[in-house]
Amino acid sequence: MNLLWGDSLVTGQLLRLVLLHTAWEVGSGQVSYSLPEEFKQGTIVGRLAQDLGLEVSELVPRMSQMVSKGRGDYFEVNFQSGVLFVKSPVDREEVCCQSPLCAIDLEVIVDKPLRIFHVEVEIQDINDNAPVFSVNEEKLSIAESLTLPGSRFPLEGASDADFGTNSLLTYKLSPSEYFTIKVQTNEEQSKSLILVLQQSLDREETPEHRLLFTATDRGKPELTGTVQLVITVLDVNDNAPxxxxxxxxxxxxxxxxxxxxxxxxxxxxxxxxxxxxxxxxxxxxxxxxxxxxxxxxxxxxxxxxxxxxxxxxxxxxxxxxxxxxxxxxxxxxxxxxxxxxxDVNDNAPELTITSHSLPVPEDAPPGTVVALISLVSTFKNYHSLVLAEAVDRERVSEYKILVTARDEGAPSLSASSSILVPIADVNGNAPAFPQPVYTVFVKENNRPGAHLLSVSASDPDVRENAFVSYSVVERSVGEQQPVSSYISVHSESGHIYGLQPFDYEELQVLQFQVSARDAGFPSLCGNVTVQLFVLDENDNAPAVSPPGSGRGSPGPELVPLSAGAGHVVGKVRAVDVDSGYNAWLRYEVQEAGAAGPFRVGVYSGEISTTRALEEADGPSQRLVILVKDHGEPALSATATVSLSLVESPQAVKWDSRQRVGSERPLVDLNVSLTIAICSLSGLFVLVIVVYVGLRCHPGPEVMCGPGKATVVCSSEVGSWSYSQRQSRKLCVWEGTAKNDLMVFRPNFPHSSENGEAGKGQILTPNVSGQVTS
Structure with missing residues (x-):
């Protein structure tokens, strides 16, 4: 009895192992189908029984069934025919969103024996979604005339729920002479849409622009989406009453x-x-x-x-x-x-003075009749009041004359009358400026529209003959840029405004002429020269190139372990495009405690040893060098230098020789820089003496008309000359020319924010139009 029970137990375990082996025949069959989305219900996907290697007649007896794995119940199998068909249409965007691969996994389970087959139905994308913008109408506001052509305005793009080519969009703007669309791709391959202004807007001509912005995908057929761009032109005071x-x-x-x-x-x-x-x-x-x-x-x-x-x-x-x-x-x-x-009859008929030529022009010749005097005693007793000599309104503006008529009777009788003879002005004086040259210093990056200085001319005439209006004498600056694109002059006040920020690295001196013209006929004018010096600001950080970049090898510097104290192992090279103290660079180790046996030259950038090297210093060193300029506030950059300590001196023999030969230009540059600074300090004293002398000695009268000038500027730190070619960059890499000169900008602690006009006659133009000091 016990033996039979043991035999049956063994038999049951064997049967269980057989069934388990049969059930785990998973993956013994794999079938893949591909189907476009949105197919109608009942569409045949494939002959599943045939593709799985099963007999159609076995499907029902073997209790076959199909299970969908988590993507929804979209497919069904007819086990009578072995056909897989669409149960409900599949929307790829709903099932898989923007996934690159969209597939629905199915499992077909048959019994006797138990087997599981995997079926994959890939859902292909069709172009069934049009591009969609987030809003129906996008509004922009752009100021007329002040917004320059080329100005850019970002736009929101459209989205497309499809995938692949069906979601790639192109954009088009309805025809417009003022706007165009540009697609810009950044480094991350992300595209942004930019609305570009092609020409200046005029609110009085068109106060609002309505454009149709269209997005089109690349599917077949193409689908489109649109948004209305409503661009409101903001008013600028560009029309006079x-x-x-x-x-x-x-x-x-x-x-x-x-x-x-x-x-x-x-x-x-x-x-x-x-x-x-x-x-x-x-x-x-x-x-x-x-x-x-x-x-x-x-x-x-x-x-x-x-x-x-x-x-x-x-x-x-x-x-x-x-x-x-x-x-x-x-x-x-x-x-x-x-x-x-x-006229109204409101005067008694007695002594009458009838004015004929009042007011009298100041250029009237002697003998000109001013008035007629008549007496009531006789109709023929007329007398003329005439000019005895030339008159000058600027000296005497009017005359009050008392006319007395006395008879010869005894006692004689008389009658008196007075006449006021005003002298009419003649436009005989041109507007004149109090000085021939105005000098103003303006810091770069000034605020657009800021007041720079004011010029003022006086005219001793009166009324319209003394009504002075100011304008800029137009000329080209640099690459055919008109001077009016940099500055503007208020026609009545003479205030000069900067229209755009100045950049010292592009423009150091702007010389132009301002004309003052009266309203007389014919009108007369006078000119004055304005010299605008752009002062450098510390708006550029040093640019650093690591050691080894000049040799074409970006690897670490090799340092022999036998190197003693003071051995030069490398150099940090940097350049600053600013000028003067803003371009004067200083080198230092960012973390002094991590420098170990090395140090860096404060102004040379040379990395050298502070003591003899030891094996305990390790196989390599890593220094972080901080490069700062002397501007306020100072700008800086960092460079990381890797130093490898090697046993053999031959490994660095060639590199050391190259380094020694390349240091001399920098040493000579520092000597030249020191000489230049000392020279500027000496010239400062000389310019102050010349400036005081010119202040005490007035220059000749300014002639009307532009002239070519050689500009010499004096300031609190010295003087310098501007020529047609200027060297403004101080380079500290290998091969720098020895004659580079660092020019320090003047420092004006008490000047206004944007500039202060110099009142001294620093330059004086002669009759030929040349300017001399």
Whole structure:
């Protein structure tokens, strides 16, 4: 009994092993199918039974079944026919998102014996998704005229849920003469869309641009998505107020009451906001009493009588009205109002003086009739008041003459009358500047629109003959850049503004002329030279090349263990494109405690030993060298130097010889640099003496017209000359020329933020237009 029980136990264990072996025949069959997404329900994928090597008639008896592994129930097997077909359409983007490989794993299990077959259905992408933008309308705001062509504005691209070629997008912008699209690829192969401005915008012409931005994929067929770009042009004060008429004519009786309206003038401005708000003022009146006779409402433009009109004093008044907008840089428009005063019989018929030529031009010749004097006693008793000699308005502006008529009776009787003879101005004086040359020092990277300096000219004439306007004498700077692209001059105030930041590394001196022109006829002008010196700022960090880069070998420096104290093992080379102290470099070990037996030259960059080397120093050393300039604040860079200690001196023989031969240019450069600094200090004292002498001795009068000048600048640290070719970089690598010169920029602790004009006559132009010191 016990024996039979033991036999049956062994038999059961054997049967269990056989069944387990049969069940683990996993992977004995593998079938792969490929199917485009979105196929309709019932589409046949493949003849599964045949592909697995099974008889169709065995599928049902062997209790076959199919299981999907986690991707959804999208397929079904007809076990009567052995066909695998689509149960429901598959959306690849829903099942696999953006995965490169999208496959649905299935398992077919058959019994008797138990076997498991793996079936993989790869879902291929079709172009069933159009590109989609995140918004339907993208808005941008761009300022007119101030935004330069070439300006860039980033745009949001579209997304495509498809994969591969079906998701590759191209972009197109509706035709526009102002904008274009550029696709930019960065180092990480990421693409960004840039909207590029091709020409300046004008809000008054087109206040808003609407463009259709289209994204197209590369599928077949192509699908597209669009977004509306709405670009609003922001207003800039680039339109001056304009009157409806350049002149108005009004007739008034001389007894018109005080406060009566004369006329209402109106000006319009095409800008918007405060740029179109207008203030009215009376400017440039032609008679001295006009400002006391009329007044204007600054908001409405209504001109009213202010006092009394007198036909016998003035028959015609010319009132000039100026309309000024309220922009940051206000612009103005002008018109003239001619007020003809009509006579009223308000004077007793006694001694009468009738003015004929008032005011009298200052260039009127002697004998010119000023007025007629008539007496009531006889119709033929007329006398003429004439000029006895030439008059000069700048010396005497008006004459008050008392005319007395006395008879010869006894006692004699008399009647008196006075006449005011104003002398009218003639444009005989050109605007003149108080000095021939203005000098201003401006730090680079100045703020655009910053005030640099002001020039002012005076004209001893009056009214329009003394109304001075300023402008820049246009010329080319550098590569055919107009000087007006760097600076602008306010036509009325003479304020000079910088339109763009200056870069000392590109432009050190900008010399131009400002013209002052009066409003007389014919107009006269005077010119003045402005010298703008750009001062260097420490805006460039040192650029470091590690030891060995000059030899074409970036490997570590080899140092013999036999090297004694002071042995030069390498050099750090650096250059700074700034000037003066900003380019003067200093070398030091970043972590002094980690330098070991090595040190670095403060100004040479040479790495040398501080003592004899020992085996305990290890097979290699790694130094981090900090290179700093002398600017404020100082900028720096670091270089890592690897030093390998070797036994044989022959291993570094050739490298040491090369290094010794390459150090002399740097030593000579340091000597030249020291001599240059001492020379600049000596020249500073000399320039101060010359400057004081020029201040005490006025130069000749400035002639109108541009001239070519040799520029010499004096400053607190010395003087230097600018020629057609300038050496501005100090190089400290091998082969540097010995005659390189470091030029230190002047230091002005009390100047304004953007610049301060020099008031001394440092340069004086002669008649030929050349400038001499």
């Amino acid at each position: 304009s009157f409806h008429q350049s002149s108005y004519k009004v007739r008034l009786l001389e007894n018109t009451a005080d406060g009566s309206m004369v006329i209402k003038v109106n000006a319009t401005d095409l800008d918007e906001g405060i740029n179109k708000d207008i203030l009215y003022t009376l400017r440039g009146v032609t008679q001295p009493n006009v400002s006391a006779t009329f007044r204007i409402d600054s908001n409405t433009g209504e001109i009213r009588v202010n006092g009394e009109l007198d036909f016998e004093n003035t028959k015609l008044h010319e009132v000039r009205v100026e309309a000024t907008d309220k922009g940051n840089f206000p612009l103005s428009g002008h018109c003239s109002v001619f007020v003809e005063v009509l």
